[in-house]
Amino acid sequence: MDLLIQLTLNGLFNGAHFALLAMGFALIFGTTGVVHFAYGPVYAVGAYAIWALAALVGLPFWLAVLLGIAFTAALGVGCYLFIYRPFEISGSPPFVVLVASLGLFIVMKNLIGIVFGTGVKTVDSVAYDVHFVGDAFFTTVQVGQVAAALLVGCGIALFLRASRYGKAIRAMADNREMATVIGIDTTRLSMLVFALGSAVSAVAGALVLLRDGLNPNMGFGAVFVAFVAVIVGGVGSLRGAVIAAFLLAFVQSLGMWQIPTEWQNTIVFVVLFGFLLARPSGIVRRA
């Protein structure tokens, strides 16, 4: 029973991390239609930037996080303007943009290794506590992951529902051509969602820096989970992506209760295939 409680808690905390990643990816993918695989290395670069500001420059961690988030947002916008936007202008088919995204993924991943080195990066200046509930445990960082997912999720939902830009983003996500016809500046909105989505990934990156440390390959797992969550959740649905992220985390964690842990990643694929077969439009179907 103790193990079950622990695995449930693990599912909750990992789900929060996955949800943060999925929200950023879903925002970009759902609005612009760009399968932004370079989201993984953008997330990694953001985390490395925070590490560099905290460990090398010596800034307080909270300030490093704020600057890192701003930097990552700018990096996301840069990806859009310099990589994807030219393809949009030239009317390139989606698969060309997809290939460009994969190319960008590889370039950025290798650049991380060249610039920061291939070793693991950790921050020693931030200590965190471990808490026990009965025999189950969790850390302050994990609580931070849940809090961040809640805050970011609520913030994005509020932004999309209540603000002028948010409504415009929703309109663009529904029908880009119609949004253009009614005078919405889709280029500016694309820049905005790339900035927002990338910034969200930096929040996840900051917490992972504290929890596990950084390595140049961390981007793949991140974009993989985010992509699966968006597909399983239903493309275009932020709520669906969040639900799917938690679902994946709980399946990954609780699924290991009675089966060997070596199957952990396989289970994600099984869930993906199962959903694609049974419910191709995902958990949340859009009208």
Added chain:
Amino acid sequence: MSKRTLFAALVLSSALSTGALSTTALAADPAVYKIGGIFAMTGASPHYGKVMSAGAQLAVDEINAQGGIDGIKLQLVIEDHKSGSAQAAVAGMNRLIDVEGVKAVLPSFSTVTLATMPIGDQKKVMMINGGGVSAQTVGTSPYMFNIRSMASDLAAGIAHRAAEQGAKKLAQIAIKSEFGDATIAATTKAWEGMGLKMVAAEQFQADAANIDTQVAKLRASQPDAIANWPTTPQAGLAVKRMRELGMKQPVYCMEWTAEDTKVAGKHAEGVEVVTDYFAATEENPWSKRFADAYKAKFGEMPDFYAANYYEGVYVIAELIRRAKAKGGDYYSGERLVQALWENPTFDSVYGKTLTFRKNGVAQKPVAVFRLENGEQKFVKFTTGE
């Protein structure tokens, strides 16, 4: 035969003989002796590639500075297996043999060594592994040699160490890989062979950063001791997680690098590492000279991986020397292997000499180290067989 035909025949035979002679001359004395290295230069565990290639390169540089082998220089040609990609390793091995013309290769990682071994066997290229520990690399090819202790040796050493410290129930955690599988199997055999109980064996993917589920299951199995088999950097991450969860059991590893110490931080304290014993000491001048040169060049002390690949290059150089002394078309994998079995003993940077056993594995001293203030402190020698 007309004069013209005779002339043509003479020219042809002259050309053929000249060509044949020059071919023989080329085969006998290459412009440079190229040694292949298949290392983890990128991917999840580039630390290994860094230290292994550094050790090998240092040996090449030292030998070249002393004039090479009878005036012919050595050259290390590195291929990247991206931290365990069999596909990349096979491509690299083929390139080393077919394009670079190497006669000896230093592979690393169990998966990579196993993937490239059939190619070495088929193309008769000598292979000296100083990194992978899989028992499957032993005794399957006459061209395959191991210059480090195998998983079975180290697992036995760890099982003995854990048992002597009073453990009755052991739990294991490993990466899902050839190395992980081999190590779990070897440890289970050694542990259960002593009549003790294995309570858990958890595995995870090589690129996993989050291993909370695996650690939670380890904790739930309530072991007396933990055998921690992941490689860098997950070995450090696993220890960090275990300690954060309040797991105070002794932790034993056979792979631990400075990267792991960095990842685990204060939690690395007290972890025990049972592995090949390399220590730079005054009593062993070569080890001291190597360590000093390594530190001067790369800014850090060498670990046993660097020592293994450094030593591997010296073994190959010595084999080339011995084969050349015998004359003929000496520069081939077959002749290098033949030279090894004629005398399987070599000077060792570990101290004194190393001798390849009949199964192609060099016996090395296996020792227990304990991590104290981030440094591996020697505790004792242990049973390594």
